[in-house]
Structures are given as C-alpha cells and as structure tokens.
Amino acid sequence: MMNFDLLVHTIHDTHATLQQSAIKAINKHLTIRNWLIGFYIVEFEQKGEDRARYGERLLDELGTALQIKGLGSRNLKLFRQFYFAYPQIVQTASAQLKRAEIGVSEKSIGINKFDAEMLHLLAASPTEQTGKPDKLSSDLLTTKLSFSHLTLLLPIKNQIKRTFYEIACIKGNWSVSELKRQINTLYFERSGMSLNPEKLSLDVQENAEKVRVSDIIKSPFTFEFLGLKSRDTVYENDLEQALVDHLEEFLIELGHGFCFEAKQKRITIGDEYFFIDLVFYHRVLKCHVLVELKTDEVKHEHIGQLKTYINYYKKEIMLEGDNPPVGILLVTDQNKALVEYAVADTDMALLSANTFLNCQVKSNLKYL
DSSP: OOOHHHHHHHHHHHHHHHHHHHHHHHHHHHHHHHHHHHHHHHHHHHHOTTHHHHGGGHHHHHHHHHOOTTOSHHHHHHHHHHHHHOGGGHHHHHHHHHHHTOOOOTTSOSTTOSSHHHHHHHHTSSOTTTTSTTSOOHHHHHHHSOHHHHHHHTTOOOHHHHHHHHHHHHHHTBOHHHHHHHHHTTHHHHHHHOSOHHHHHHHHHHHOOBOOHHHHHTSHHHHHHHTOOGGGOOOOOHHHHHHHHTHHHHHHHHOTTEEEEEEEEEEEETTEEEEEEEEEEETTTTEEEEEEEOSSBOOHHHHHHHHHHHHHIIIIIOOTTOOOOEEEEEOSBOOHHHHHHHTTTSSOOOOOHHHHHTSOOOSSEEEO
16 A cells, blocks of 8 residues: 555656656667767768768758757768767667667668668778677767766777776766766776786775756757757856855946846867857957856866866957956865966956956956
8 A cells, every 4th residue: 555655656656767767768779869960971972972062061961051059060060070080889870770670861871771772881881890898888888978078088089098087977877077087097007007906996996076967958968969958057056056046136237338248158179069058258358257156165177167268268259359268266165375376477467256257357267
C-alpha cells in the first residue's frame, strides 16, 4: 500500500531518472549530428560535383547558406575535425540513421540519402582502427562523454594520450572544466612519470569535480542544437542573477553614462567559448565596461580571465574613437596583496568602488 511519502518519493525518482535519460539522449543526438555534418563535408570535398567551385571558401559559404544557429564556419571546421578524430562513431551514426529513417529532397547532393548508398558510404568511412584496443567504442563515447568533453580532446593527436583522458574522464565522471584542468596540468605525463600511478589516479579521482547532467543542457552546443535563445540560459552565479534581477538599481549605483549591452555575453577565442557576466558601454567615457562576478574571494585566475576579456575586446570589438575597455571584478572578499602582484607588470590601477564610480577611467582594469 502506497502512503503519501512514498508517492512523493516515487514521483521524484521517476522525474529525475527520465529527465536524466532525456538530457543524455539530447547529448547523444547532438554528438552524432556533429559527426555526420563532418562526414557530409568531407564527402562533398572528395566527391561533390561542384566542389572545385567553392575550394577553401566551402565552410564560409556553407555556414552562410545554412543559416542555422551554431552552424557557422568555425563550428563546421570543428565538426570536420571531429569526424577525422573519431571515425569509430560511424557505428552509432549508421544505427541512428536506420532508426530515424532519415530522408532528404531530390535536390540533395546525394551523400546523405537514407538508402543503401548512404549506408555504404558510412560503412566505407575510415574505421580500420576501430577494433583496436586503443580506441573506445562508439557507444561509450556518445553516451558517456558530452560533445563539450570531446572538443577538448580533439587537439590531442596522440591516440594513447587521448584514450587515457577518455577513460579517466568516464571513470571519474569528470566535468568539462575538470577534464580541461587535468589536460592543462599534464595528468597523462605526470602519470607516466609517477612511481605510483595508481595512487596518483586515486588522488585525482577523489578530488575531481564531477559532471552534473544539467551541465549538458547549459552547454552552448546544446542550446544551439535545441534552438534555444541565449537568455534562456540558467545562470549559476547567484550574485549575477541578483544583479540582473535588479539591473535598474545596479545601473543607478554605477553612475551616469552606463548603457546595458548584454548578460552572459558569449565570445569565441580560438575554438573555445567564454562568457562575460555583464557588458556595458559607457557613453561618456566611450568604452566598454566588462563586469565579472565571483561569489568567493579574489583569485589570480579571476584576474587573468578578466584581462583576457579586456584584450579580446581591444582587438576584436573596439571601434575607432573608442577608449580601451575597462574591467570590473566584483568579489565577496578582497585580497589586495594578490591583486597588486597580479597586475604589477601592467598599467592596471586599483580603485575602490566609490573612486571608480566618481572618476574618469583611464586604466584598463578596475578592482572593486
């Protein structure tokens, strides 16, 4: 006999289980779609009847013609690279196409028709190494790793090294940021040099940041795949959300001349996405003001992150007549000594909040 508490528990568990299943399905379909796009591009480059007409301009022309969010030339290049790096995904892609019974118009170039020709092309993809033990199976890759994880692994040319990170990431259920941290701190190389790699592995996995299923939905790749708008993003930073909820009051506190431009402004540096918490344009000072919000004490990586955004705006966004952009770092706890060392080799001054709001800004970084 079910009581009320059991009813609540059962519904909660059912919701959580099926929600996670749905999110994982979205990620798998996104990964397969991106691989197939890479496959189609390569097939056209090799066999397309009018491929010579486009040449090196193919991805630019294709991005313009598609007019699909997230399918610009930069991502198309990424998907092409993804196809070459993970040929074994042909197994899952082919099976998915059979289940979906995909069909296209007669105007198609012919390489993506759901027929024997299409399946033959997929079967003929470069999979000669798929069965080797140094490559993970297609199902493992598409179900256990998000596409954001896979994009971090693409630049790794050494197959053994890449597989090492794939296995470690799956075993430890790492978040994207954790995988990036382990790659940047040379975990593979450290493991090879360690006298006790098993102990190192236990230490790494014990302290690793775990992935949350909701992180997959918040990925920019997923938002673009689902056709969601950037304002639908769920923000993790409580301080940022509070400021956004009270934006009018925040602008008044900042002072005269601030014009709100964007929240969670997405920029692309190399092949990686970054998000600037708040972006303003100051019509009196004639410069962009970039605001980063942190709910903990200031850390050197916060300052480095903001400096990167400032330099990006200087090079890519700043127009003739603009003054250099200004960065504001809002934190809950100050460590002025750290900031002094972090900006010691620059012209970046340290100003209090009141000083910043009441003076002409001349330096590139302001610390509140």
